[in-house]
Amino acid sequence: MIEEKDLNLERAVLIGVITKDQNEEKSKEYLDELEFLTFTAGGYAIKRFTQKMEMPNPKTFIGTGKMEDVRIFIEENDIGTAIFDDELSAAQERNISKILNCKVLDRTNLILDIFAQRAQTSYARTQVELAQCEYLLPRLRGMWTHLERQKGGIGMRGPGETEIETDRRIVRDKIALLKERIKTIDKQMAVQRGNRGKMVRVALVGYTNVGKSTLMNVISKSDVFAENKLFATLDTTVRKVVIQNLPFLLSDTVGFIRKLPTQLVDSFKSTLDEVREADLLLHVVDISHPNFEEHIASVEKILGEIKSGDKPIIMVFNKIDAYEAEPFDDTDLIAERTEAHYSLEEWKKTWMNKVGNNALFISALNKQNLEDFKKRVYDEVREIHVTRFPYNHFLYPDYEEDN
Template sequence: MLEKKVTNYEKAVLIGVINREQDEHKVKEYLDELEFLTYTAGGEVTNRFMQRMDVPNPKTYIGSGKMEEVERFVKSNEIGSVIFDDELSPAQQNNIEKILKCKILDRTSLILDIFAQRAKTSYARTQVELAQYEYLLPRLTGLWTHLERQRGGIGMRGPGETEIETDRRIVRDRIALLKKKLTKIDRQMETQRGNRGALVRVALVGYTNVGKSTLMNVISKSDVFAENKLFATLDTTVRKVVIGNLPFLLSDTVGFIRKLPTQLVESFKSTLDEVREADLLLHVVDISHPNFEEHIASVNQILDEIKSADKKTIMVFNKIDQYQPETIDEDDLVTEKTEAHFTLDEWKKTWYNKIGDRALFISALNKENLDDFRERVYSEVRDIHVTRFPYNNFLYPENLDGY
C-alpha cells in the first residue's frame, strides 16, 4: 500500500494594521496576499490579527493589549512564526521577539526567504544573498549571530570592540564581495545582450503569478517552469520566437509585487535590464483576480522606478477562462452594481475606452484568443523592425496561419 506524502507546514499567524492609508478591506486583501506568500514559503496560517491604529507603536508595532492577545495564542498553539504585513524596524523586531519568543518576520523578510528558496542559478543566488545581507545588517543587535567564526584575533579586535561589531564587519565584507561579483556578472550579461544582434526585444512583465511563464511556454514553444505559487520564476529566460517569418527575442522576467523590498529592486537591477532594454513590453494581468487594477498600478510604479514606464506597451489580460463576476439577483434593488459585477465584455469596453486597441484578452492555459495575440505582437514587432531596418527586403506575410 502506498503511503500518503505528508508535507510539514510551519504554523504561522499574520498581523496587519488598519490606519488612514489602508482601511479594513485593504488590510484583509493584503493579508490574503501575505497568506499566499506564507504558503509559498512553506507555512500554514492558523490565525490573523488586525488592529486599528493611526500610527504603529514605535516599540512593538501593535499595542500592548493586542500583543498580549497574540502572545496567548502563540503559546497555546505552538506557533513557529509571527509575520507582520509591513516592514518592522530593527528595534521593533527585537522587542517583539523578546515578548513572543518565536520567529518574527515582516513582509520583506518573507519575500527574501521565498526568493532564497526559488533561486536556482548562481547569479540569482548571489542577487538574493546580497539583498538578505543588506536587510540583515541594521538588524544585527544584541546577539552574536554566528555568521562565521571570528577571524584571527591578533590585531583584529581593538579595545572594547564587541562581538556584534565584528559581526557587522563580516557582513559588510560579504556585501562588498557580493557586489563585486555581481558587477562582474552584470558586465558578462551586458555583453551577452549586446551579442544578440539587432533583433527586436519583447519582455513579459506583470504582477507575480499572472501567467507570464505559461504564456512564454505557449508562444515560444519552450518549457519554462510555471507553478501556481508566487515568484515561481526568478531567473530571466530569453527565447527566440518566430511568428510568420519574423524573428524576435522574448524574455520572461521576475514577477512584481506590492511593497517589493527595495533591496530586491536594487540587487535584481541587471535582471530588470531586460525590461529596460526591451523595445516592447507585454504587461500580463490576471483579470480573474478581484484587485487586478491595483496590481497594474503596482507594476506601473515599479516600471516608473526603473525608468521604463514610457515604453511601448500592450496590456494582456490573461486567465479570462477563470474570470467570474459577482452576480446580483434580479429582485435585488438595494445592491449597487460595482466593478466586481462587471462582465468580461464590460471590462473589455472599459479598457478599450482607456487605452484603445492596446488591450488583449486571452487565456494562455486554454489557448483562447491566442491567434489575435500573435497577430498583434507580430504587427508591433514588424513596425519596430521596419523602423530599424528601413531598407531591409524582409518579407512580411499577411497570413500567419503557418505559424
C-alpha cells in the first residue's frame, strides 16, 4: 500500500485479530487504515500479523504462540514499534512491552500522536493534551519516570505518597486545569459564532482524507492546508463564501474515522459544535475508496450521536477522477457481479434513486462538475435564507451559470 521510500521512517509491525465480530475482510480493511495512520504518524509498516480467535486475549491481546512469532520477527528485523489495531488495556500494554521489549502502541495512542503533530492553534493543542492525559491516567504504573513533571521539589508529596500516586495527582490536576481552559475558550467561540449574525451556515463533514479541505479551498478561494494524509485538518476553519451574490459561512471540520478514541470525541466538542449549529451539511465522500459506503455509515452514526442526523444533507461524491471499477469477467459463469464492479454511472443512478438531486459527483482537485455543485449549494442556501428573511427573496434570483 505504501512504499518505503524514506529510510528515516520508523519501522513498525501491525497486529490485528479476526473474530466473529470482525471477519478476515474487515480485519484487512482496518489494518490498511492502520497502515495509513502509521505512515501519517511518520512510520512504515514492515509486516502485518493477524490471528483468528473468539476474542482478544485479556492479557496479551493475541495468543502466546503468535506473540512469540512477533517477538522473533521484531528481534531479527530491528523493528522499533509494535502497533495494535484496537485499544489495549493498561495491563495488556505492560505485559506486551515486557515480552516484545520495544515500543508498544495501540490505535488510540497512534491517533493521539497524529493529532498532537497536526494541532496548530492553542485550542486544538489544549484539546489534544486533555485527550492524552485522559488516555495516560490509567496507564501510569511503571511509566512515572517518563512523565513530564508539572510540579516538583520539597512539599510535593503527602505522607507516604508513592511516585505513582503523585503522578496520578499531577495528571488529575492537569486534566481539571485543561477542562477549565477549554470551557473558557468554548464560551469565547460561542460568542464568536453568535457575532456572525444570521448568515446561513454550511458545514463540510465526512470521513478523514476525502478531500474536504481541497473542496473548501476551491469554493472559498482560501488556503486551508490539504494533504493526502489522515487528519490533515484538525482546527475548524470558517470562511465567508459568496456564490453569485449570495453570502454564507462555510466551515471545514476534522474528519471522522472508525474506532475514533472516545477521549477525542469528547475533547473535540467545539469542532462538532460547528456541525450542530449548521443549517446545511455537505457530506463529502471519497467515491474512489473501495469501502466508501461503510465510511458513509460511520459518519452518519456520529452525526446521529451529536443529534445532527436530521439536518438537510447534500451527498458530495468526490474524487470521481480517481474512481476505478473492478474488472468483471462476464464469461465466467460462476462469478457474481457486485457493487465493486459498478461503473460511475451506475453509482450515480443508485444514489440518485436514494436521495434525488441531493447526490453530486465531483472532483474538487480537477474542478470537475463544480458548476453543478455550486448551483445545488446556491439553491439550498437561497431557500434557507429566503425562509429566514422572506423580504429578501428578490435579492437572490435563480442561479446563472458562469459564462
